[in-house]
Amino acid sequence: xxxxxxxxxxxxxxxxxxxxxxxxxxxxxxxxxxxxxxxxxxxxxxxxxxxxxxxxxxxxxxxxxxxxxxxxxxxxxxxxxxxxxxxxxxxxxxxxxxxxxxxxxxxxxxxxxxxxxxxxxxxxxxxxxxxxxxxxxxxxxxxxxxxxxxxxxxxxxxxxxxxxxxxxxxxxxxxxxxxxxxxxxxxxxxxxxxxxxxxxxxx
Numbered sequence: 571x572x573x574x575x576x577x578x579x580x581x582x583x584x585x586x587x588x589x590x591x592x593x594x595x596x597x598x599x600x601x602x603x604x605x606x607x608x609x610x611x612x613x614x615x616x617x618x619x620x621x622x623x624x625x626x627x628x629x630x631x632x633x634x635x636x637x638x639x640x641x642x643x644x645x646x647x648x649x650x651x652x653x654x655x656x657x658x659x660x661x662x663x664x665x666x667x668x669x670x671x672x673x674x675x676x677x678x679x680x681x682x683x684x685x686x687x688x689x690x691x692x693x694x695x696x697x698x699x700x701x702x703x704x705x706x707x708x709x710x711x712x713x714x715x716x717x718x719x720x721x722x723x724x725x726x727x728x729x730x731x732x733x734x735x736x737x738x739x740x741x742x743x744x745x746x747x748x749x750x751x752x753x754x755x756x757x758x759x760x761x762x763x764x765x766x767x768x769x770x771x772x773x
Contacts, residue, residue, distance in 0.1 A: 574707035575714040575763075577615070577772065578724045578750045581630040582607035587746060591668065593661035593689075594654050600633045607747035612637035614749065614772055620644065621713035624706060626652040631718040634747065638716060646718075651702020654720040658689025682736040696726035696736060703727055707754035724750060731760035742766075 582604030584592070592598045600608060615638055623639045623646045625631045632646060639646040660668060668674055676684045685691035699719070706715060724744040729736060731752050743766045744750065751763040751773045763773055 572711040573753050573755045574710050574712065575773065576703055576707055576752045576754055577714070577716045578703070578727060578744075578752065579611060579634065579716055579718045580721055580724055580744045580746055580748050581628075581634040581718060582611075582747045584630055589665060591657050591660050591663050591665065592654075593657035594628065595661055596629065599629050604630070604746065605633070608634040609637045611747055611749065612641045614770075615716060616641060618714050618772065620716055621710055622706075622715045623647065623718070624649040624652060624715065625718045626650075626654060626720060626723075628654060628720075631720070635716070635718040649702060649706065649717070651698050651705070652717055652719040652723065653698075655686070655692075655695045655722045656690035657686045659687040660689070678740055680737055681739045692722075692726065692736060692739065695723060696730055696739075699723040699727045700730045703752070704754060704758045704760075707758070708756075711756060728752075728762060728765055731762050 583601050584598050584604055585601050620642045623635050623644045625635045625646045627648050635646045681692040721744040725739055725742040728742050728750055729739050745766055745768055748766045748768050749772050750765045753761045753763055
C-alpha cells in the first residue's frame with residue numbers, strides 16, 4: 571500500500587497564544603509550557619516509524635518539532651507551504667480588539683469572502699497548504715511524515731480534506747500541540763483519520 575500518513579501538528583503554546591495574531595512576525599518562541607508540549611508530542615510519535623519531519627519557517631514550529639526530529643534522528647526540513655497565514659496589517663493585533671471590528675464577523679461566518687488587509691485570503695491559504703501537503707505526501711509514498719504548522723493552515727487543510735466548504739472553517743479546531751492524522755493515496759485523495767488529538771494514540 572502506497573498511502574502516506576501525514577500528521578498535521580500545531581506548534582505548542584507561546585506567551586501570546588490566544589491573545590494576539592502573531593502571524594509571520596519573527597522572534598516568537600515557545601513558552602515553558604509549549605516546550606513541555608513539544609516533548610510530549612515526541613513521546614506520542616515515538617511508536618511510529620517516522621520517515622520525515624517538515625516545519626514552517628517560524629521559530630515556534632521549529633522548536634515544537636525539535637524533540638521529535640531529535641528522537642528520530644531526522645533533519646527538520648523547512649516547507650514554505652506550512653507557513654502561517656499572512657495576516658497583513660492585522661499582524662500582531664490584539665484579538666480582543668479585532669473582535670470588535672465589523673470585518674471580524676466575516677472572518678467567523680464567511681471566511682471564503684475575506685482577505686486580510688495587505689495579506690492573504692483564506693482561499694489562498696487553503697490552496698497553499700492543501701497543495702503543499704499533497705506534494706509532501708507524493709514524496710513519501712507508503713511512509714509516515716510529520717508536518718509542524720499553525721492553527722489556521724491546519725484547519726483549512728482539514729476542512730478541504732473532509733470535503734467541507736471553506737465557510738465551515740471555524741467549526742474545525744487545532745489546539746496547541748494537537749495532532750491530526752490524514753491518509754493520502756497516490757492520486758491525492760485524502761481521508762482524515764483523527765482530528766485535533768491532544769493525548770493518547772496518534773492513529
